[in-house]
Amino acid sequence: MDSLHFESRDLARTEEFLNRAYTKMQIGGTAKDASTRISRAAADSISIDRLEIGFEMSYDADPLGKICLCEVVSGSIENHATDGWKDEFRPGDLVSFAPPERPFSGKVCRSSYSITMFDPALLTRVAGAGRKDDSPVRLLSHRPYSRPAARQLSRTIAYLGDQLSDPAVQDSPLVRASVSQLLASSVLAAFPNTAAAERDSADPRPSTVRRAVAFMELNLDQAITIGDIAAAAGVTVRAVQTAFQRHVGTTPLGELRRLRLAEVRSELLAADPAGRTVAEIAARWGFHHHGRMAAAYLEQYGELPSTTLAR
Template identity: 80%
Template sequence: MESMLFESRDLARTEEFLNRAYTKMQIGGRATDVRTRISRAAADSISIDRIEIGFEMSYDADPLGKICLCEVTSGSITDHATDGWEDEFRPGDLVSFAPADRPFAGTIRRSTYTITMFDPVLLAQVTGAGRKDDATVRLLSHRPHSRAAAYQLSKTIAYVDHVLPNPAVRTSPLVLASLSQLLASSVLAAFPNSATTDGDGPDARPPTVRRAMAFMESNLDQPITIADIATAAGVTVRAVQTAFQRHLGTTPLAQLRLLRLAEVHSELQAADPTRHTVAEIAARWGFHHHGRMAAAYLELYGELPSTTLAR
C-alpha cells in the first residue's frame, strides 16, 4: 500500500514531484502564483490521486505507461492534445487522459480533479485476452459511451478510492485482485474498446439500448414514460427493460434518474448560491421530493447537494 501527500507553492519543486510521481514532463506557470496539492491512495497496480492545481499550469509530458482516467471536479483542462486529437475537459467530465504509450500536452486552469491509473494489462486479463502473450486491449475513444456510462464508472472509482486506504486491503491479495478486476471491467463497460466492439460500430451496446439512451439523453427535460422509451427504441416495454437489465444491470427509468441527477450535479457546481437553491435546480430536472433526491445524490457524489452548491 502506498499513500502520499504533496503540497507546494514552488514551481520547480512541483515539476520535480510530478516527474517522480507520473512521468517525465515539463510544466509552466507563474512562479508567484503556484499552489499544488496532491494526495494519493494506492495498492498493487492501482493509484487514485486527488489533485488541486491552484494556478494556470501548462504541461508537456512523456507517455505514462498506464491507463489514466481523469475526472474533473472544478476548473478546466484545455488544449489537451494526444494521439491525434485535442479536447477540453470541464466539471463532470470523466475521460481517458491519454493512451498508455502516447505523450500528451495541455493546460490546467485552476482545477481540481481525480487521476486514476492502473496497468493496461488488467484490461486484457479481465477479457481473457491476457492469455496471449501479444494481446492488448485498447480504448477506442477518450470519452465514454455516454454520460450514464461515465457516472457508473465514477461510482466504481469512488468505491475503490474508499476501500484502498483500508489496512485489510493491504494484506489481502484476493481483495486487491478483485478490486483490480472491478475497475478494469468498469472501464471496459464505459469506453468503446477493441475487446468488445462488434460490427455495430464503436458502441458495443445493443441497438435497443443505444436507441433508448439516445432518446433519454435528448429529452431529459421532458416528461418521459417507460412506454415512450420503448417506442423510441422500437421494441416493447418488456424488451427494453430486459435489454437494460442484461447489458447495464439497471432499469430504463433508473438510468433516466441517474442522467437527470447528473444534470442537477452540473448545475449545482456552476450555480451562484446567492441566486439559486437546490430545490429550484432539482425541480427543473423533475425531482420534487427533496429527501429522496438528496439521499440519491449523496450516494452518487459523496456529499449533499447543498454542499456542492455552497462550494
C-alpha cells in the first residue's frame, strides 16, 4: 500500500481500517462524532502517515513488526504502555512508539500526529559497516538522546514526507534507496541503539564527541550555540567542553568553526569569482567579520579566502 487516504466518523469503520493498515487492534471511544482522518505517503518499506483523531480513542494493539516513530503535533497520547514502560506524549514529542515485536496500548486524546514506519532490518543494514556483531540493531530507548536530536530527526522526516509525495521519487529506485538510508541513519543518530553501544566500546572518542559533531554537521547553516551542542550530545556544557579538549584537542565551538570554514572553502573553490564574493559566501556560513574569518581561514588552509576564490 504505497499511499492512502481515509476519512470517517464511524468508530467501527475506523477500527476496521486501522486493522487493515497497521495491525490487529481494538479501539474504543465515547464520542458520537468519532472524526478520523488519515493520509499516507510511502515507498518500498517506508511509510509516513498523518493522523487526525478528533475524539478520545483508546487502543490495544498487537505488535506492528516495524519501527514506528510517532510525533505529536497537537493534543496528546496518554497512558501509552509497551515493553514494561508507560509514558505520555505531548506536542513536540517524537518517540519510538513500541518495539517491533511488542504489543502496545493507550489513549489518543483529540490529537494530530504523524507515524513513520519502516522495516527494522533497515537499521541493521545501514549500521552494518564495520560491526563485529551481526545481530539485529535495536533501539535502546523510546526517546531520543535529546530535544535537539529529536528536532533534527523531525526535520528529516518532514523532508522525507515531501520526497515520498513526489512522483519522481516513486519512479527512481536510486532515490528511494537514498531516502531509506537517510531515514535509518537519522534514527540511529537520534536514538540510543545497540550499534552505538558497540562503537562506544571500540572508539577511543566518547559518544559525547560523536553526537556533538554529528549535530554540528547537520546544522552548520543554523545559529547553534554551545548549549544546543551540549543538549544534542546529552550532557552539560562543561562536560562537552571537557570531552572535546581531552579527545579532539579543541573546543566545541572551535570544531564548529573548522567545519564551517571547510564549507566556505568548498564553496569558494566551486564559485565563479565574477559572480560571487568572499563576504557573501562567508556570511552564508555564519562569518560576518571578514578580518577574523580571513585570519582563521589563513591559519587553517595556508592561504587567504580571496586567493581560493580567484583560482
